[in-house]
Amino acid sequence: MTTEEAIRKIAAVCRSGNTLKEGGRTGYRIGKVFIDTSGLQRGVVSCPRCGALMGMGNITVRHDDGRAVRFNLRLLHYAEAGHPITSRDVNARLLVAIMSDA
Ligand SMILES: [Zn+2]
Numbered sequence: 268m269t270t271e272e273a274i275r276k277i278a279a280v281c282r283s284g285n286t287l288k289e290g291g292r293t294g295y296r297i298g299k300v301f302i303d304t305s306g307l308q309r310g311v312v313s314c315p316r317c318g319a320l321m322g323m324g325n326i327t328v329r330h331d332d333g334r335a336v337r338f339n340l341r342l343l344h345y346a347e348a349g350h351p352i353t354s355r356d357v358n359a360r361l362l363v364a365i366m367s368d369a
Pocket of ligand 1: 314315317319344345348350
């Protein structure tokens with residue numbers, strides 16, 4: 268699984284719209300992984316690369332074993348638009364490891 272594939276998988280789960288609550292957090296459950304959307308914010312911002320409007324805030328991907336990785340919501344758009352994702356955007360190795368176990 269590539270970084271982009273992991274993020275597209277998360278984006279697909281988030282599009283379902285079926286949020287749930289776990290331990291006071293809001294998000295989506297996929298296997299052993301909880302996609303925590305508690306860090307999302309109201310409002311939109313334009314993409315610095317293409318100008319498209321996108322949501323604001325952070326997503327935290329939490330594995331039931333305690334590992335977690337956080338990244339800005341804009342990466343969902345980056346993955347789908349084909350914009351480059353760098354090591355400054357996300358700990359890609361950890362993200363792929365967690366999502367491979369989802
Ligand atoms: Zn863009």
